[in-house]
Amino acid sequence: MPSTISNGGGYGPLGLLDSDTTAFTKDVRSYLDKNVAPLIAEAERTKTFPVDILPGLIELGYVRGGLPENDGGYGMSHLQSAVLMEEAGRCWGSLRTTLNILSMVAELLSKHGTDDQKERFLAPLLEGRRRGWFALTEPESGSDAGALRTRATEREDGSWVLNGQKVWITNASYGDFGVVLATVDRSLGHKGIGAFLVETSTPGLEINEIPHMPVRASSSCEVVLTEVVVPAQNLLGQVGRGLSVAMSAVNGGRLNIAAGAVGLMQAALEAAQGHVLAREQFGRPLAGFQLVQELIVKMAVQTQAGRLLYQNAASTLDAGQPGRLECSIAKYFCSEAAVVATSQAIQLFGGSGLMEEFPVERLFRDARESTIPEGTSEIQVLQIGDALLGVSALR
Numbered sequence: 001m002p003s004t005i006s007n008g009g010g011y012g013p014l015g016l017l018d019s020d021t022t023a024f025t026k027d028v029r030s031y032l033d034k035n036v037a038p039l040i041a042e043a044e045r046t047k048t049f050p051v052d053i054l055p056g057l058i059e060l061g062y063v064r065g066g067l068p069e070n071d072g073g074y075g076m077s078h079l080q081s082a083v084l085m086e087e088a089g090r091c092w093g094s095l096r097t098t099l100n101i102l103s104m105v106a107e108l109l110s111k112h113g114t115d116d117q118k119e120r121f122l123a124p125l126l127e128g129r130r131r132g133w134f135a136l137t138e139p140e141s142g143s144d145a146g147a148l149r150t151r152a153t154e155r156e157d158g159s160w161v162l163n164g165q166k167v168w169i170t171n172a173s174y175g176d177f178g179v180v181l182a183t184v185d186r187s188l189g190h191k192g193i194g195a196f197l198v199e200t201s202t203p204g205l206e207i208n209e210i211p212h213m214p215v216r217a218s219s220s221c222e223v224v225l226t227e228v229v230v231p232a233q234n235l236l237g238q239v240g241r242g243l244s245v246a247m248s249a250v251n252g253g254r255l256n257i258a259a260g261a262v263g264l265m266q267a268a269l270e271a272a273q274g275h276v277l278a279r280e281q282f283g284r285p286l287a288g289f290q291l292v293q294e295l296i297v298k299m300a301v302q303t304q305a306g307r308l309l310y311q312n313a314a315s316t317l318d319a320g321q322p323g324r325l326e327c328s329i330a331k332y333f334c335s336e337a338a339v340v341a342t343s344q345a346i347q348l349f350g351g352s353g354l355m356e357e358f359p360v361e362r363l364f365r366d367a368r369e370s371t372i373p374e375g376t377s378e379i380q381v382l383q384i385g386d387a388l389l390g391v392s393a394l395r
């Protein structure tokens with residue numbers, strides 16, 4: 001289907017989508033505009049995510065859509081799931097990040113969970129009754145995830161005791177359980193790491209919210225684990241395979257951030273188009289000035305380029321290929337482009353662009369997040385370089 005360029009509030013470029021997906025995407029956009037957009041201002045002001053909207057969104061196809069039908073999913077393609085994430089990003093950064101974490105946890109449970117774990121954790125998550133979080137990062141271990149220090153000690157009855165500290169864990173304060181990465185023996189490096197399903201209510205587990213700049217209605221949390229007992233049946237996958245379990249969701253996470261960043265750019269573009277057509281200076285609309293048009297065009301070109309990159313990455317996964325390089329390229333380009341495009345939108349708004357009553361300062365803050373989680377831009381560059389040259393410059 002040929003692409004069309006948005007005309008300021010009209011439907012945006014469609015990229016590589018077939019007519020069914022295009023129609024579905026329009027329905028999803030209408031749903032978000034009607035049911036979610038009116039909640040944003042209050043949620044941002046109170047820094048609280050309206051969790052009641054989640055069951056409806058999951059029913060629509062978020063979180064569950066990409067899972068296989070025998071796990072309660074809809075069997076949607078990567079492309080369809082990614083397009084849904086673009087729409088989430090266009091609507092609201094805090095929504096995109098919340099859906100991303102839930103999707104990641106659902107994917108991990110679907111790929112690695114036992115039947116019992118799927119019944120206790122995945123099924124209620126897909127009904128919107130329970131919410132999960134994902135805890136890998138620690139104060140001393142960020143990009144170098146394999147260096148984590150949270151310790152898992154096996155007891156005689158096969159249960160585990162976890163001790164350690166995690167930081168910047170998205171929405172742990174809203175969650176019922178987490179996937180926690182811990183090591184049984186640091187000297188084994190990544191071969192000593194396991195993934196554990198931990199109930200938030202377990203004694204010894206403490207969650208503290210950390211104030212942060214972007215995606216303000218989601219929470220960013222410190223999770224402290226002190227002698228937290230985890231039953232044997234809550235080990236997700238095998239000990240020694242924990243990092244592989246976590247990394248099995250990495251393509252999906254990168255794709256989600258890339259698509260969400262394109263959504264942010266689309267929202268910034270629509271806001272800027274509306275503003276420059278309405279605002280007059282020197283006796284005519286800003287839209288009539290060549291320098292203003294140049295900024296609008298730059299934003300539109302980056303948005304469309306990013307859209308084609310994430311849709312290409314998703315299509316690569318749909319073709320059964322590993323897609324790691326394509327997802328890294330999409331995440332790198334789209335997140336960096338979103339920082340620039342949302343800053344350009346602020347420029348076009350002038351002083352009002354920096355005021356909270358207009359949407360673009362939030363879009364900029366939320367775009368700024370996207371270059372960091374799921375592998376920073378620098379880590380993406382090094383992974384792309386490795387794929388292109390066959391030489392790793394990571395260590």
Ligand SMILES: Cc1cc2nc3c(=O)[nH]c(=O)nc-3n(C[C@H](O)[C@H](O)[C@H](O)COP(=O)(O)OP(=O)(O)OC[C@H]3O[C@@H](n4cnc5c(N)ncnc54)[C@H](O)[C@@H]3O)c2cc1C
Pocket residue numbers: 101134135136137141142143144167168169170171220369372373374375376377378379382393394395
């Ligand atoms: C909003 C937000 C939400 C998050 N949510 C979660 C979550 O839910 N769960 C979770 O586990 N984690 C989460 N994180 C953590 C995130 O994954 C880490 O912030 C990220 O992996 C980077 O680690 P770091 O912040 O410790 O930076 P560092 O690793 O300390 O990196 C600092 C800088 O050094 C650069 N750098 C590092 N190594 C290299 C290298 N080899 N070569 C060149 N440059 C390098 C980085 O690119 C970066 O610019 C979240 C972070 C944010 C900001």
